[in-house]
Structures are given as structure tokens and as C-alpha cells.
Amino acid sequence: MQLVTENEDVLVSVRNGVGILTLNRPKAINSLNDAMVAGISEALHAWADDDSIHTVLLTGAGERGLCAGGDVVALYHSAKADDGAAQRFWWDEYLLNAYIGGYPKPYVALMDGIVMGGGVGVASHGSVRIATDTTKMAMPEVGIGFIPDVGGTYLLSRAPGALGLHAALTGAPFSGADAIAMGFADHYVPHDKLADFAETVVNDGVDNALAIYAIEPPTSPLLEQRGWIDECYAGDTVADIIAALRGHDEQSAHAAADLIATRSPIALSVTLEAVRRAAELATLEDVLRQEYRTSCASVKSHDFVEGIRAQLVDKDRNPQWSPASVAAVTPADIEAYFVPTDPDLTF
Numbered sequence: 001m002q003l004v005t006e007n008e009d010v011l012v013s014v015r016n017g018v019g020i021l022t023l024n025r026p027k028a029i030n031s032l033n034d035a036m037v038a039g040i041s042e043a044l045h046a047w048a049d050d051d052s053i054h055t056v057l058l059t060g061a062g063e064r065g066l067c068a069g070g071d072v073v074a075l076y077h078s079a080k081a082d083d084g085a086a087q088r089f090w091w092d093e094y095l096l097n098a099y100i101g102g103y104p105k106p107y108v109a110l111m112d113g114i115v116m117g118g119g120v121g122v123a124s125h126g127s128v129r130i131a132t133d134t135t136k137m138a139m140p141e142v143g144i145g146f147i148p149d150v151g152g153t154y155l156l157s158r159a160p161g162a163l164g165l166h167a168a169l170t171g172a173p174f175s176g177a178d179a180i181a182m183g184f185a186d187h188y189v190p191h192d193k194l195a196d197f198a199e200t201v202v203n204d205g206v207d208n209a210l211a212i213y214a215i216e217p218p219t220s221p222l223l224e225q226r227g228w229i230d231e232c233y234a235g236d237t238v239a240d241i242i243a244a245l246r247g248h249d250e251q252s253a254h255a256a257a258d259l260i261a262t263r264s265p266i267a268l269s270v271t272l273e274a275v276r277r278a279a280e281l282a283t284l285e286d287v288l289r290q291e292y293r294t295s296c297a298s299v300k301s302h303d304f305v306e307g308i309r310a311q312l313v314d315k316d317r318n319p320q321w322s323p324a325s326v327a328a329v330t331p332a333d334i335e336a337y338f339v340p341t342d343p344d345l346t347f
Helices: 035-050 072-081 083-100 118-123 152-157 163-170 174-184 192-202 204-215 226-233 239-246 251-260 265-276 284-299 302-313 329-340
Strands: 002-006 010-015 018-023 055-060 066-067 107-110 114-115 130-131 136-138
Touching: 010 035, 018 035, 018 118, 035 118, 055 066, 055 118, 055 192, 066 107, 066 118, 072 107, 072 284, 072 302, 083 118, 083 284, 107 192, 107 265, 114 118, 114 329, 118 152, 130 174, 136 174, 152 265, 163 174, 163 226, 163 239, 163 251, 163 265, 192 204, 204 251, 226 239, 226 251, 239 251, 239 265, 265 284, 265 302, 265 329, 284 329
Parallel strands: 018 055, 055 107, 066 114, 107 130, 114 136
Antiparallel strands: 002 010, 010 018
């Protein structure tokens, strides 16, 4: 094994022409920090022009998942200090997401276990995305007063019907089968075959590994519920959507309404608008530029700091949102999240 570089947070190695990236913060479910984003980006740029590297393989250390997202507690401290560190992290992270989206070589992401937020960003823009029976994927940002980012609104806006809006506004996890149905993943490999799959990628190539280990995914639970989801999420506003969910005779619709009601009202309102606008934007880069704007607005908001405090710092699970209800959110409140940043994200 030729080791290119190694630090405690991301391991970078090469075997048989396969560049292997291992996210290596298992105690934090491999949550991304600045060093990891920089390390992944440096390796990918080096490998892109290296004829001895034909494939990239992304995996995560530990048993819990590929990546639980970004290091939001660090972002919380940056927001409180107003030191610009959060904005710099997102800038670098979104450039990496775009680079992965256009990577010139097969980029194989093993999306096993928990894959949320920033984990989606480093996996779901790759060209060969592997889900398993343990995959637990989510864009849960509205629960901390934040807006789905890392190109998440690009994927959510292109999912069948209103499935993406359902995932965005509830923040609820979805399965590997759902991930494939929604366009977040391509292939299904059983969890207990994943190590063999990865070894075959290294020894015999991606196509052979897929031919041997990829199987037909189970039915997607979300796809089976598209009827009520498409119907209920057609409303103009979050309030309309919640009312439709509460008024539906499907119990799952009531559960979705209850979950949405716990989320940040401003984050919900901006997320609804962001996903709908993302549907009209042509490229991943265009969407990431919009997401950089919503993220930079979020970091200065009350709900971002309060949401992380309640969920991850004090852990009282009792955020005091402001505005306190979706009815109190104005069109001007929403529009403020889409104002161009200075500088705007460029690629």
C-alpha cells in the first residue's frame, strides 16, 4: 500500500490504482471538519491528473456510518463568535461537493449506516453510489434552524414528485431503497457483503464488483406513499402543507405534520422556497451558490445558534424558535436568505 498522506481525521491511500479515502472520526460518526474537507480535496485534485489512479473509493471508519454531517458544534461556536470560520468552511465544502459532482474518474461512495447532511455532500454527487440495508440517510437541517446544503437541495428538488420536499421539511431519515428511488444512490449492496464489494473494486474493478454484489433493492417505502405525499406537499406555504397533512386520513401524514411542527419555522419556510428554486436552477454549481447564500444568512440567524444549542450543546431538546410559528414568518424574512453574498460562491 502506498500512503499518500495520513492524519487522524481522513486517511488517504492507494491500492492497485484505486485511491481510497477513509473518513476517520468514528466517535463523531466521521463528521466533517476543515482538515477533512481540505484532505479530501487535495487527494482528489492530485488523483484527477494521475494516470496511475483509475478509481476513487470513499468509505468511513467504524460501525455507525459513513458520515453524520458537518461538525455543527464548531459551526455553533463560529456563529456565536461571528468569526467567519463557518462561512470559510462552507465555501471550501461546497467547492468540494461541486468537484465531486464533475469528477473525471469513477467515484465510488459506500453509503453504509448513517449518511446525513455533509455526508450526503461527499457521497451523493459521486458517480457510483452504493446504498445498503443499514443506510440511514437524511437532510435533517431544519431541526437545528439550518437549510439543507451541500447540494442537497439539488437532489431533493429532483426526487420523484414531492418526496424531496417531504424529506427536507420533516428532516426524517430514509432507507437505502428510498435513497435509490429518490436519486441519492444508484446501487444496492447488502451490508454484510460491503467489505467484499470494496475489496473487489480494488482488485478487479467497479464493474466486476457491481456484477457480483449489487442486488435489486427492496421496495422504497417513500415511493409507495407518493400518493398522499404529492397531494399534501403541493401547498404554497408550510402552513398549507401542515394543514393538508393534518387533514389527510393517512396516519403517516399526521406523523409528518407532528414532526414538521417541531422544526424551526424560518428554516422550514426558507427550505420550501430553496427546494422549489433549486428545481429551476440548471446546474449543481448554481444550486450550491444559492445554498451558500442561505447558509451565510442562517449563521447570522437566531434559530441556527438556538437549534444547535438545544440539540447538541445543552441537549434540552427544547429550542425556542424565533419567529415562533410559520404564520409569523414574512415573505421578507424568507427573501433575506437569498440575497447574494459578498463575495458570492464561485467555481
